[in-house]
Amino acid sequence: MSLEDDKRLKLLGLGGAVPYGSSERPNNRAPWARNVVVVTSGKGGVGKSTVAVNLASVFAQRDWRVGLLDADVYGPSVPRMLSLEDARLRWNDRDRIECAENFGIKVMSVGMTTPTRDTPLIWRASVSTSAMIQLLEDVDWGELDVLIVDMPPGTGDTQLTMAQELQVTAGVVVTTPQAVATDDVRRAIRMLQQVRIPIAGIVENMSGGVFGSGGGRTLAEEYSVPFLGEVPLDVAIRESSDVGKPIAAVGTEDQKRPYQRMVDALTASLAPIAGEGKSPHSGH
Ligand SMILES: Nc1ncnc2c1ncn2[C@@H]1O[C@H](COP(=O)(O)OP(=O)(O)OP(=O)(O)O)[C@@H](O)[C@H]1O
Numbered sequence: 644m645s646l647e648d649d650k651r652l653k654l655l656g657l658g659g660a661v662p663y664g665s666s667e668r669p670n671n672r673a674p675w676a677r678n679v680v681v682v683t684s685g686k687g688g689v690g691k692s693t694v695a696v697n698l699a700s701v702f703a704q705r706d707w708r709v710g711l712l713d714a715d716v717y718g719p720s721v722p723r724m725l726s727l728e729d730a731r732l733r734w735n736d737r738d739r740i741e742c743a744e745n746f747g748i749k750v751m752s753v754g755m756t757t758p759t760r761d762t763p764l765i766w767r768a769s770v771s772t773s774a775m776i777q778l779l780e781d782v783d784w785g786e787l788d789v790l791i792v793d794m795p796p797g798t799g800d801t802q803l804t805m806a807q808e809l810q811v812t813a814g815v816v817v818t819t820p821q822a823v824a825t826d827d828v829r830r831a832i833r834m835l836q837q838v839r840i841p842i843a844g845i846v847e848n849m850s851g852g853v854f855g856s857g858g859g860r861t862l863a864e865e866y867s868v869p870f871l872g873e874v875p876l877d878v879a880i881r882e883s884s885d886v887g888k889p890i891a892a893v894g895t896e897d898q899k900r901p902y903q904r905m906v907d908a909l910t911a912s913l914a915p916i917a918g919e920g921k922s923p924h925s926g927h
């Protein structure tokens with residue numbers, strides 16, 4: 644983002660005591676994470692959260708130490724997708740917030756900070772920005788091999804915050820076959836390029852059936868970025884999300900495969916973890 648954007652944000656009241664970063668010189672609010680992957684899309688409802696949760700599950704099955712930050716302040720969906728909708732904030736004896744954990748994934752979400760799971764958050768963007776920073780800094784994430792950030796739809800404040808406050812290793816852009824026809828996904832790609840987040844690739848979600856397929860790959864070629872693969876439109880994916888069990892953890896081998904392939908491709912863009920080729924924990 645340009646200097647103007649930083650100034651504009653300061654006008655919004657974000658230039659106070661907190662030393663905010665810029666996308667040219669981002670802060671590193673997650674020095675405990677070896678890799679930071681953001682899952683984004685200009686468009687809502689394309690399956691960002693579903694992709695983020697299932698990618699996290701595959702990394703966990705490969706013994707990576709995985710954290711998943713739900714950056715969707717106004718519509719947090721990660722807790723439900725991992726059967727953590729009733730998890731509430733807890734502080735440990737070091738006075739730091741404990742992550743919730745399920746399927747080997749450490750999770751933090753604004754959804755866990757509200758008194759009840761259906762409490763709406765009515766916050767100005769400046770408040771949600773500092774909330775995000777708190778979820779990075781005041782939470783006891785431990786050492787992570789990868790922190791996955793599930794973004795809200797759009798190319799707005801949260802996306803800018805992440806680009807300014809984190810050293811993002813890789814951006815994953817999710818599209819559906821029909822969203823390829825809109826400009827939203829293209830805007831997301833261009834934003835990542837502008838804020839200098841390396842694009843690890845495009846995922847085509849809900850591929851096949853009435854929606855058709857192939858647009859994600861064409862889009863990847865158009866912007867000269869990798870294509871990470873297709874996830875079929877499959878009612879079992881929605882059902883397993885709804886009951887809080889990621890399909891990449893509980894599904895058949897066929898259902899897990901698209902996510903495994905994506906992680907294979909994504910891993911090439913990430914910093915290797917300790918004891919590569921063996922268990923990441925060996926040697927610790
Ligand atoms: N491949 C798929 N096949 C069938 N249903 C899917 C698939 N991927 C996601 N869904 C379903 O589509 C809906 C939207 O998915 P999800 O919440 O992951 O999208 P999102 O992009 O994160 O949305 P938002 O923009 O609101 O954050 C959910 O009900 C989810 O279970």
Ligand SMILES: [Mg+2]
Pocket residue numbers: 691692693715720793794795
């Ligand atoms: Mg979502």
